[in-house]
Amino acid sequence: MNTNALYYGDNLVWLRDHQYFPGESVDLIYLDPPFNSKADYNVLFNEPGKGDKSQAQIQAFDDTWDWSSEASEIALNELAKKRPSIAEFISYLSKQGKLQESMAAYLSMMAVRLIELHRVLKSSGSLYLHCDPTASHYLKLLMDAVFGARNFQNEIVWCFKTGGATERRFGRKHNIIFFYTKTTNYKFNPQKEKSYMMHEYGFKKSHFQQDEKGQYAWVIAKDWWEIPAVGSATKERLGYPTQKPEPLLEKITKASSNEGDVVLDPFCGCGTTIAVAERLKRRWIGIDVTWLAIDLVEKRIKATYGAKITSNYEVHGKPYDIASAQALANKSKKEFEIWAISLVGAHPREHDGGVDGIFGFVEKDKKTRTIIVQVKGGDVLNPGMVRDLIGTVKKEGAAIGLLITLIEPSGGMKSLAIHSETYKSELWAKEYPSIQIRTVAELLEGKTFDLPPTQSPFKNAQLAKEKAQQSHAF
Numbered sequence: 097m098n099t100n101a102l103y104y105g106d107n108l109v110w111l112r113d114h115q116y117f118p119g120e121s122v123d124l125i126y127l128d129p130p131f132n133s134k135a136d137y138n139v140l141f142n143e144p145g146k147g148d149k150s151q152a153q154i155q156a157f158d159d160t161w162d163w164s165s166e167a168s169e170i171a172l173n174e175l176a177k178k179r180p181s182i183a184e185f186i187s188y189l190s191k192q193g194k195l196q197e198s199m200a201a202y203l204s205m206m207a208v209r210l211i212e213l214h215r216v217l218k219s220s221g222s223l224y225l226h227c228d229p230t231a232s233h234y235l236k237l238l239m240d241a242v243f244g245a246r247n248f249q250n251e252i253v254w255c256f257k258t259g260g261a262t263e264r265r266f267g268r269k270h271n272i273i274f275f276y277t278k279t280t281n282y283k284f285n286p287q288k289e290k291s292y293m294m295h296e297y298g299f300k301k302s303h304f305q306q307d308e309k310g311q312y313a314w315v316i317a318k319d320w321w322e323i324p325a326v327g328s329a330t331k332e333r334l335g336y337p338t339q340k341p342e343p344l345l346e347k348i349t350k351a352s353s354n355e356g357d358v359v360l361d362p363f364c365g366c367g368t369t370i371a372v373a374e375r376l377k378r379r380w381i382g383i384d385v386t387w388l389a390i391d392l393v394e395k396r397i398k399a400t401y402g403a404k405i406t407s408n409y410e411v412h413g414k415p416y417d418i419a420s421a422q423a424l425a426n427k428s429k430k431e432f433e434i435w436a437i438s439l440v441g442a443h444p445r446e447h448d449g450g451v452d453g454i455f456g457f458v459e460k461d462k463k464t465r466t467i468i469v470q471v472k473g474g475d476v477l478n479p480g481m482v483r484d485l486i487g488t489v490k491k492e493g494a495a496i497g498l499l500i501t502l503i504e505p506s507g508g509m510k511s512l513a514i515h516s517e518t519y520k521s522e523l524w525a526k527e528y529p530s531i532q533i534r535t536v537a538e539l540l541e542g543k544t545f546d547l548p549p550t551q552s553p554f555k556n557a558q559l560a561k562e563k564a565q566q567s568h569a570f
């Protein structure tokens with residue numbers, strides 16, 4: 097594994113491909129899977145021209161697990177063959193009522209993946225499993241079964257202040273991170289932190305230093321970490337739900353890897369592990385099952401490290417020709433739409449009033465105007481679709497409407513688009529066709545839409561850049 101890489105698709109499928117993920121090839125794994133929270137998680141985007149006031153959203157992933165699903169059955173059958181004791185435990189749990197059924201489904205999903213992660217980890221490697229008290233007690237049993245109880249190193253408690261609370265119990269303000277190693281002969285760089293002690297017992301005078309908070313000594317970092325969560329005012333925030341703070345990943349990465357080592361995040365989300373690994377000169381691999389996440393990781397690292405970073409990594413599983421685009425459209429209409437939208441740099445909107453994607457541009461009179469995008473991934477097109485786009489552009493008050501099609505549009509559709517005169521009085525729009533059509537094949541060949549300079553929907557690009565220039569002190 098010499099290159100950095102992002103993999104688009106189910107991590108189980110990728111991890112089982114030994115060509116890409118040979119045994120004993122990774123130094124550090126951090127995983128932050130869904131927690132079995134039974135919630136949907138949405139990504140928030142700012143709508144062009146509306147600032148922070150109006151936020152569009154689209155579902156990033158859902159975290160509900162169904163015991164009666166085919167996936168649970170397949171996973172359990174596999175476990176019954178490979179790890180009968182784990183299968184027995186999960187089956188037992190599934191018989192303890194409705195709540196435990198969904199836990200059993202979640203654990204079978206996790207068990208098959210943890211087995212693969214254990215395989216790809218080097219004998220000197222470490223795995224950090226991020227979870228919360230919803231499932232941490234069961235996950236520790238699972239980790240003991242897969243990694244061996246003697247390879248358990250820490251239960252790290254990440255303490256934060258954000259999030260809601262209820263008067264029915266104490267505020268739930270921590271997550272759990274299990275630190276396991278593959279063997280007892282593992283790599284670890286002890287991390288130090290300041291300890292502001294009230295007494296001087298156990299220290300020599302020369303150990304003490306002074307800062308604005310008082311007298312302190314450097315001590316071995318403890319297993320509970322107070323690191324602020326990513327909140328609405330955090331600079332590095334990208335709007336991705338469950339985004340983890342970079343200082344958390346820095347601590348893990350520095351402790352359990354060295355420069356040049358390979359760091360894998362199989363549930364990479366918006367790429368916190370990747371951004372930190374790049375900064376700390378590790379090689380990195382991220383996997384995510386949604387294009388939304390992979391696209392966001394790419395935007396994040398390009399905004400942080402510059403466009404030249406593209407030559408330093410590969411993206412696997414991304415459609416690169418019409419056949420693979422067709423395959424994606426057959427597999428998931430939503431994923432196809434999100435991918436197609438990303439080809440033009442727009443951001444997706446939950447199919448809302450006929451708008452699949454949206455971005456903006458600044459008019460010559462300094463007003464921000466909207467461009468809306470519709471995607472047609474089917475194999476039937478008709479002129480009514482262009483009329484529908486014209487209607488949506490008017491209804492939304494947008495300046496330009498773009499139609500992306502998987503197959504070639506008819507002559508009738510093209511002529512309708514050419515002759516549409518949606519907003520001829522607008523300044524920029526006078527110069528650009530207000531309704532335009534491109535096929536996926538054209539976009540893949542590099543043909544673009546005819547547009548004024550558009551606004552990046554990646555609102556935190558600049559902020560992410562600033563962040564990269566800061567160093568985090570603990």
Ligand SMILES: C[S@@+](CC[C@H](N)C(=O)[O-])C[C@H]1O[C@@H](n2cnc3c(N)ncnc32)[C@H](O)[C@@H]1O
Pocket residue numbers: 105106107108128129130156157336337338339340341362363364365366367368369383384385386389
């Ligand atoms: C809790 S989020 C990770 C957030 C991440 N740590 C960050 O800082 O942005 C979990 C991610 O796992 C992804 N995911 C869920 N199931 C997956 C699977 N089977 N294979 C790959 N990724 C998956 C989701 O799309 C989501 O982005």
